[in-house]
Amino acid sequence: MKKSTKWIIGIVVILVIIVAGYFSFGNKKSASSQTVTVGIMSGTSKDDKIWNEVAKIAKDKYKLDVKYKKFTDYTQPNKAVANGDVDIDAFQHYDFLADWNKSNKGSIVPIGKTFITPIRVYSKKVKSINDLKTGATIAVPNDATNESRALFVLKNAGLITFKPGTKQATLSSIAKNPKKIKIKELDASQTARALSDVDAAVINTNFAQTAGLNYKSAIYVEPINKDSKKWINIVAAQKKDKNKKAYQEYVKAFQTKKIKNLINKEYGQAEIAAWDLKIK
Structure with missing residues (x-):
């Protein structure tokens, strides 16, 4: 066999070993x-x-x-x-x-x-949730999950209380409403738009952001507790x-x-x- 032929065969063998080694070991990372x-x-x-x-x-x-x-x-x-x-x-x-x-x-x-x-309460009429007058109207989302959450926020703010054992709150869950707060149920996406027509609104953060509301302007913030x-x-x-x-x-x-x-x-x-x- 000629020297040049041996040399070529040697190179081919080396390349085969390198390629085989890559697929056996070098490609292990991607395979795993x-x-x-x-x-x-x-x-x-x-x-x-x-x-x-x-x-x-x-x-x-x-x-x-x-x-x-x-x-x-x-x-x-x-x-x-x-x-x-x-x-x-x-x-x-x-x-x-x-x-x-x-x-x-x-x-x-x-x-x-x-x-x-945290869900928040916003208002264009008062600076604090404690400033809401008797008979004030508050807008809340009307879907079951978000309405319950909004009502729990009003409960934690001291505006309403629930009947014993309430877990999924609805308007019928309210036991006491000393300020006679009127609760207006709206589609969650409409609560921010209603701010000019109500005294306050409980607004999900994503809809508040869409409406250009700064979360720091909220008059009440949902507390982080067992209810939340x-x-x-x-x-x-x-x-x-x-x-x-x-x-x-x-x-x-x-x-x-x-x-x-x-x-x-x-x-x-x-x-x-x-x-x-x-x-x-």
């Missing part, structure tokens, strides 16, 4: 990575900063490839989890999930806390997948000091990291 698809609601650029940073931490620390699927309708993410179109979702609080499971005979469960967005525990937002999964390693690792990627600091930077007190809150 796992994709997790998370259903979220379409939001602001601030929201995107949070989600993207969580994905980066999940990639760097746990080798997870996080993909987000955005929805514009709150009824869709849980359906997507139930159908397997997404692996987990992160858009709702405990109470919303409980209500959805009840209405849809679902078995989706919370697997980790994320944040809480069910309003903590969560990551949720199908019950059979609740202990799946990759999904738990996504939760861990969210529940980091870096994300807590980023939430504080982007939202101030409008949104609060909730996984380590001490609730009494």
Whole structure:
């Protein structure tokens, strides 16, 4: 065999070994990575900063490839989890999930806390909730979940009391209303627009932001206590997948000091990291 032929064969053998080694060992990292698809609601650029940073931490620390699927309708993410179109979702609080499971005979469960967005009372007529006069009108959202939350806010503000055992509050749950407050039920998206026509309104943060209201101008803020525990937002999964390693690792990627600091930077007190809150 000629020297040049041996030389060529030697090079080919070396290349074969290198290529084989790459696919056997060098590609191990990509082979071991796992994709997790998370259903979220379409939001602001601030929201995107949070989600993207969580994905980066999940990639760097746990080798997870996080993909987000955005929805514009709150009824869709849980359906997507139930159908397997997404692996987990992160858009709702405990109470919303409980209500959805009840209405849809679902078995989706919370697997980790994320944040809480305190609901607030706004007014163009008074500077403090204590300044509301007898017979004042307060607008509240009219859907079951948000109306209950708004009524609990009025209860915590000392304006009304509930009948014993109230968990999901409605107007019929009110036991005492010493100031004879008139409660006007409106679609949640209309509460901010009603501010000029009522004395005050309980407005969800997203609708307050859309209306250009500064959360610091609120006359009352939902306290973080046992009543507000069910309003903590969560990551949720199908019950059979609740202990799946990759999904738990996504939760861990969210529940980091870096994300807590980023939430504080982007939202101030409008949104609060909730996984380590001490609730009494």
